[in-house]
Amino acid sequence: MICYSVNNIIKVLYKTIFIAFVLVILAACSTNILSTKDLLELINSKYHHRWKSGIQYYKIVNFYYKQDVVANQIQKVNYNLETGFSNELITQNIEDSTKKLDGLKFEKDLNLFSKEIFNNTPDVNFRYFSELNYNINKFSITKIDDSKIYVIGDDNNNQLWYDAKNLYLLKIIKFEPEGKYEIFLKDHVKIENDSWIEQNVDVKLNNELIISEKYFNIQVPILFENSSGKSEKSETKIISKENYLDIIIVYGSKKIAEGIYLIYKRFL
DSSP, rough: HHHHHHHHHHHHHHHHHHHHHHHHHHHHHHTTSOOOOOOOOHHHHTTTOOSSSTOOEEEEEEEEETTEEEEEEEEEEEEEETTTTEEEEEEEEOOOTTSSOOOOOTTHHHHHHHHHHGSSHHHHHHHHHHTTTTOOTTTEEETTTEEEEEEEOOOOOOOOEEEETOEEEEEEEEETTTTEEEEEEEEEEEGGOOOOEEEEEEEEEETEEEEEEEEEEEEEEEEOOOOOEEEEEEEEEEEEEOOOHHHHHHHOOOHHHHHHHHHHHHHO
């Protein structure tokens, strides 16, 4: 009788282990990303239409020359689903007027592949990848600090790096006649409905920092349905807010920080 009970227990354990094994395999297969198309379809299934139309934020853009900040700007950025991104220059401070200020060369890539990708369909995103010279037929998986990364593009050529867990953009690599550009997106914060936006962007040319961007006062609209069933904006919700002390600590230059503070008080 005891042997019979033990045999039954062993059989049940074997069945349980087998079922658990099958479930693990099925789960792994369901998220097995092997191509650019797989990645875009996964992003679409998880985030489509969840990145907010009507989001707005301010950003400080710092320009560097040989590691020193030579100028900065404050810009107000608005995003609308129909018209895309618009940037309004609020103020500009230049410590060395002899230096030429070149804006972010790949702002279209940055906005498309870190933000608008959440709203666009896979076919539209696929087309943008091709138009902006990313090899959509080259796809690989790598790891950085135990974090899994999806990479679109060739080695030693243009690439896009996506975090495999949350599917947000981490890095853009682009090659131009002047050299290799690397754009690093950091400190992502959740927007409502679980989509994401970065809060800091660093741009390097041939391993030298040339531009940094810091977003602050990131605001999303709070929508309600009116009597006709259309969504209307009632107010905004701030999901990220920097203060004067943070700006001085991050940017070091007291002259620039004081200029920023005056604008910060006036417009925010």
